[in-house]
Amino acid sequence: MSEIFLEPWTEEDGKARVSTLFTQTFNKKASVFSCAPGRVNLIGEHTDYNDGLCLPIALPHKTFVALSYRDDDVVRLISDQGELWRGKITDIVPGMEQSWVNYAGGPAWSLGIVRGFDAAVVSCVPLGAGLSSSAAIEAAMAFALQPPQNAHDRQPIVDACIRAENEVANAPTGGMDQTVSIFANRGEAVCIDFFEHTQTHVPADFTQAGLCLLVIDTRAKHSLSDGQYGKRRAQCEQAKKELGLASLRSARLADVDQLQGIIAQRLRHVVSENTRVSDAIAALSARDFTTLGQLFLQSHESLRDDYEVSSPELDCAVETAMAHGALGARMTGGGFGGSAIALIHESQRDDIARAIREAHVDAGFPEPAFLVAHASSGAHLIAE
Structure with missing residues (x-):
């Protein structure tokens, strides 16, 4: 036995992997690619839903999405961790059967997307490790579905991802994960104040x-x-x-x-x-x-x-x-x-x-x- 170190993918590698999965599954090329990181919280646990402070950083480990909109209301989702899911955009709602699709499709519901789409998801964020693989999926999907035009457009995407996790995935998280996955900067932690609704970047280079x-x-x-x-x-x-x-x-x-x-x-x-x-x-x-x-x-x-x-x-x-x-x-x-x-x-x-x-x-x-x-x-x- 030896220690297992999980290395992040480069952006080029992640894009190539998700592009290949998309093309092999849907027999066409994707029109948009996005990625979003998992996170590790330096300190400030179970404070987010109590209007408190937390200090997470984004991981170099990311989730990658390839997506193309369709001309109908059909949604097809494929993951490197799960089987192909096919349904209609109206099937993605609170109360739907619980699976990884709740996280991948949930942002479409909370963003008010009404068109169908095809999307592939691959990730090197460890699953079930408490490193916010769910928020990485949500944020990457939200960016692919409705890319922000500027920094001011990011908070609505954060809010949509939180709603997706709370209401579609039925996980009562407080919002730290989605906030840092979307607002993080390289070399900095993000001090999130959930009472003031502000984010302050703090140098965090060890x-x-x-x-x-x-x-x-x-x-x-x-x-x-x-x-x-x-x-x-x-x-x-x-x-x-x-x-x-x-x-x-x-x-x-x-x-x-x-x-x-x-x-x-x-x-x-x-x-x-x-x-x-x-x-x-x-x-x-x-x-x-x-x-x-x-x-x-x-x-x-x-x-x-x-x-x-x-x-x-x-x-x-x-x-x-x-x-x-x-x-x-x-x-x-x-x-x-x-x-x-x-x-x-x-x-x-x-x-x-x-x-x-x-x-x-x-x-x-x-x-x-x-x-x-x-x-x-x-x-x-x-x-x-």
């Missing part, structure tokens, strides 16, 4: 300090539509109701004492996590990576103990990374499986990955996969 961000895909089952994610949202709504607040963004740590049990725990995580995002931005600006690493670990402990969304596999990855020299580590994404991240010295990458793999295998967990995350660009059209 390489000059000899560091890298190791992403550990635990390969533990990960799903946001299995009820647990929605349960956490409902508990936050309960905290808001009991405190008489319009938003948990205005809550303070002192408010935790007014609540009891699980509801108090959930609030403590949300409030403290927002503070950690602000502190992480300050640490990045000062290039204080020691402090950033400490914030990562504090975030994981809060997600594990107060929000209860970690898993034995995620805890194993974090604990092993820290024991072998990581500056910090934490679960990332919605939790209940998925991925963890570790801020490490580049020179230790292989050794730490090997230690994590061995620890997982010894514990009887699936053998993890790894990738190195560099802040990358967001969704865009690919020129012919």
Whole structure:
């Protein structure tokens, strides 16, 4: 056995792959090509739907779409991960049968597309890893269906992708994934403020300090539509109701004492996590990576103990990374499986990955996969 590092495709390779799939399936050439990245969140978990702060970066791993409109109302979709789907544009609605088509076709419904189309989808974003493969599909499809004319047109596309995931795919996510997949810039994290509805780009280049961000895909089952994610949202709504607040963004740590049990725990995580995002931005600006690493670990402990969304596999990855020299580590994404991240010295990458793999295998967990995350660009059209 050896460590599995998942390398991103080049844009040329991704376009060639999706073009080939499109042509072989539909016996014609596509008229538009697009791509959109997955994401990894540096810090700020389960804050998006609480009007809070988060700090994700876009991955270099992307989803690619090739598409052509039709002269009728028929929709045909093919993926390198699934079988050909054929239906009508009116079949893509909330309540349709759940499959990958909900994510690929959902943006057509939320954008109000009424024409039929043919589309092919290929991706190197790991599926089920908590790295937002779903938002990458949605954003790439939305850009192909209705390309924005300028930067001001991007927010409506974000909103459409969020509606597609919430209402067609029935996954109650908060919008962080779609926002960063569309607004990301190379070399920068995106601080998303869900109360002010703003995005601020923050320099996030670890390489000059000899560091890298190791992403550990635990390969533990990960799903946001299995009820647990929605349960956490409902508990936050309960905290808001009991405190008489319009938003948990205005809550303070002192408010935790007014609540009891699980509801108090959930609030403590949300409030403290927002503070950690602000502190992480300050640490990045000062290039204080020691402090950033400490914030990562504090975030994981809060997600594990107060929000209860970690898993034995995620805890194993974090604990092993820290024991072998990581500056910090934490679960990332919605939790209940998925991925963890570790801020490490580049020179230790292989050794730490090997230690994590061995620890997982010894514990009887699936053998993890790894990738190195560099802040990358967001969704865009690919020129012919």
